[in-house]
Amino acid sequence: MTEQLAHTPGGAPNRGPREAIYELGGAESTCVLPPELDVPEVVLDEALGGVARTRALSLPHVTELEIMRHYSHLADMNFGVDSGFYPLGSCTMKYNPRVNEDACRLEGFSGVHPLQSTETVQGALELMYRLQEALAEISGLPGVTLQPAAGAHGELTALMCFRAAHTASGDPRKKVVIPDTAHGTNPASVTMCGYDTVTIPSGPDGLVDLAALKAALDTDTAAFMLTNPNTVGLFDPQILEITEAVHAVGAYAYCDGANMNAILGKTRPGDMGFDALHINLHKTFSTPHGGGGPGAGPVCVTPELAEYLPSPIVALLDDGTFVPHDPSRTIGRVRSFFGNFGVLVRAYTYVRALGGEGLTEVAEQAVLSANYLKERLKTAYDLPYDRVCMHEFVLSGGRLKREYGVRTLDVAKRLLDHGFHPPTVYFPQIVDEALMIEPTETEPLSALDAFADALIAIAHEAATHPDTLHSAPHTTPVRRLDEARAAREPILRWTAPEK
């Protein structure tokens, strides 16, 4: 591959970093033309009684054009779904339809104040009520709160409801069981809620080991948390036996719904026997994410648990008005006001634009795309669980490591040279040198093929030029970073070079 391409095959523009905005322009550059003074001039320091700063503020001196170029360049260096393929497993980096953005920018939605009286925000409340109804139908769990700000926050919210319900029946419990394929937020939420985590190993098929689960469950178990389909992209066919075993000891079955994209309109967590679920609206229901938010993690629960949901939820009165409503035994607020309302508007727009049939097609296409890629890649890499997958699948780079000393990290870095965002790597931990790939339903066949071609070329390169992989990436604005040091000693502020 030549190193001078303006655009890589994956679509990412290939431009280097530049100066910080403080280093651009000069003392004479300006883009502010203040109007002529039409009030009496005041000397600030005198007017303030001698407390004004003595050294000039170090502000950038740039023209408007320089500002535009600077920020356009930064935007160009960014990588997102809109610039290239982004198969980050478990993150559902689908295209976010622009109509969602139009809807949430409507003045009546973007301009409301959370403290307005309910008569003046009936439209916003109605939208939330209808989204609650849609999520109830999609999940098969009729009690819905839209408050949690993310999936992890939804997990915590549901665990708090479990705790409240167990405590109310005089049976507070101490532990939560999770499989070893769980997303890291699951044990983190368990700890935050004050429970102990009990981890059970998965079976050789990557699914829940029913015997291990039954051995871990007892009358001190508050809940079992499961992602289904799970993080190796497999739907657990024993799900009814699993939730039955959980209920048999009086515990709650929790579904981590981050993988809802695979099952929309096909099956429902409520029908699988789950008592509660969070939905990552920013993943499945298309809000731009990956930059850290805002997102939304609504929680759907059984009627029994609905009375514990955070307050307020939106209710519809007989006279047709929408009102904030406090569930009878609510755990209280988990977030200010009504949650991340803009994300709720985007999700509602997405649901209404696609309808039930469209959402079902999302799941079908997502699963088809994942299986297509899996079949194209399963000989160049190892496929530990060789069955029909759901919306994602996990490959292993173990063979490349054993035979050529090339690690999955090297493969991921080399993908950057091809212009692709790498897949999730080293997760789930039960797969050696894991590559977790989720193409989503929105990628065209040509993108899937280009990605498969790149990964196959990289596997060949591992055999012939392993050093090219060890030192990748070669064409990105910055080369291989010391990720551990970047995490431990982050440099978050620009400082002026010594003069």
Ligand SMILES: *Cc1c(COP(=O)(O)O)cnc(C)c1O
């Ligand atoms: C993304 C994800 C979460 C956490 O969701 P956030 O919205 O990032 O807090 C939990 N579980 C799984 C399986 C996920 O993929």
